[in-house]
Amino acid sequence: MRNALGIVTAALALAACHEIPQDAPKPYAGKEDVKPYAGDLFKGDKAKFEETLTQRSNYQNEYLRTGSAKQP
Amino acid sequence: MARMKFICDAERCIECNACATACKNEHEVPWGVNRRRLVTVNDGVPGERSISVACMHCTDAPCMAVCPVDCFYRTEDQIVLHDKDLCIGCGYCFYACPFGAPQFPQAGAFGLRGKMDKCTYCAGGPEENFSAEEFRKYGRNRIAEGKLPACAEMCSTKALLAGDHDAITRIYKTRVTTRGKGDEIWGWSMAYGGSSKLADQPVGAST
Numbered sequence: 001m002r003n004a005l006g007i008v009t010a011a012l013a014l015a016a017c018h019e020i021p022q023d024a025p026k027p028y029a030g031k032e033d034v035k036p037y038a039g040d041l042f043k044g045d046k047a048k049f050e051e052t053l054t055q056r057s058n059y060q061n062e063y064l065r066t067g068s069a070k071q072p
Numbered sequence: 073m074a075r076m077k078f079i080c081d082a083e084r085c086i087e088c089n090a091c092a093t094a095c096k097n098e099h100e101v102p103w104g105v106n107r108r109r110l111v112t113v114n115d116g117v118p119g120e121r122s123i124s125v126a127c128m129h130c131t132d133a134p135c136m137a138v139c140p141v142d143c144f145y146r147t148e149d150q151i152v153l154h155d156k157d158l159c160i161g162c163g164y165c166f167y168a169c170p171f172g173a174p175q176f177p178q179a180g181a182f183g184l185r186g187k188m189d190k191c192t193y194c195a196g197g198p199e200e201n202f203s204a205e206e207f208r209k210y211g212r213n214r215i216a217e218g219k220l221p222a223c224a225e226m227c228s229t230k231a232l233l234a235g236d237h238d239a240i241t242r243i244y245k246t247r248v249t250t251r252g253k254g255d256e257i258w259g260w261s262m263a264y265g266g267s268s269k270l271a272d273q274p275v276g277a278s279t
Contacts, residue, residue: 026136028145030155031198035148036216039201050074050236052218057235060224061243063250070250 074236075150076193077264078224079244080124083254084231087112087122094226095126098194099211105175107191108223124223124232127152127173127191128263135165135174149215151193156209159187170262193234194221241273 036042037049063069087110095101095108108126129152136144136152143158144165165188166174177186196213199206206213214222224234233240248255248270261268 026139026142028155029142030145030158033145033147033153033198034201036195036201036213039216041216041218049218053074053215053220054236054239056218056220056225057233057239057243060220060230060233060235060240061246062230063243063246068250069246 074148076129076235077150077237077240078126078128078221079233079240079260080258081231081233081244081247081254082121082123082258083251084229085110085122085124086229086231088228090226090228091124091223091232094222095191098214098222099192100207101189101211102177105177105189107173107175107189123258124227125171125173125259126223127169127193128171128259129191129193130263131265134168134170138164138168140164145198147195149195151195151215153192153195153197153210154188154190155198156187156189161185161187163188171259191221194219241270245270245273 035044035046037046038044042049042052058064089110092106092108092110096106099107101107108124110122111125112120112122114120129150131150133144133146133152135154136146139154140162141158141160143155144152145154146152161176163174163176163185166172166176173190174188175190176188178184192210194212194214196206196216197210199209201213201216212222214220219225221234224232233243244257255270256268257270257273258268260266266272
């Protein structure tokens with residue numbers, strides 16, 4: 001009887017001795033966002049959307065206009 | 073899948089504040105809230121450098137980790153956004169952010185702190201695209217228009233680059249090879265992990 005009580009007490013005492021994971025990805029609790037390519041402009045075409053952005057990114061490279069770049 | 077990032081080239085930034093002005097104008101950001109700002113180090117002495125700083129949309133964003141109401145989310149393009157309807161203005165994200173990006177409007181007595189406001193990478197927020205509500209809360213949604221953030225597109229010297237990781241590291245690599253200096257990308261390892269050295273960036277492959 002005493003042994004059983006001891007085991008139960010030890011189990012209860014050790015129940016709090018665990019680590020709650022701190023690095024688990026937390027769920028987003030807010031409203032769902034609409035995809036940027038969902039509108040009339042891209043009509044859900046993700047490939048076209050990404051192509052447009054890549055093209056736009058390349059406009060930032062002035063060496064494409066001047067043609068004076070050294071190739072890496 | 074695109075991974076949208078910012079690069080600020082300290083060799084090129086001339087501290088003109090066009091990025092900060094473009095941001096203010098594009099989103100009609102109120103007084104006291106600066107989604108983007110200029111930081112100058114060694115001001116007035118040889119070796120002076122300026123950096124344009126805003127939310128870097130970190131890979132492992134600390135603001136997301138500390139938010140007690142879980143109002144942050146990440147879009148498909150790895151842009152970190154938040155829901156203002158959920159934000160309680162506690163300011164934890166401000167303390168967690170290494171770039172000082174979260175801003176709080178103070179429009180009341182006793183230093184009342186409003187809901188957090190930060191750079192949205194011109195991608196709006198969790199409202200209907202191009203709606204008046206989206207503009208009021210988060211500003212213009214240029215990404216859904218197929219455009220890049222206004223700050224980068226307005227940058228006169230193209231010190232500030234925005235876009236997909238592969239595209240902007242390729243541009244930066246060409247630039248560094250041509251001028252022969254400035255190999256280190258400011259804030260890169262802090263925001264996106266890994267090395268800040270351009271030579272270590274896997275150009276042409278998504279990371």
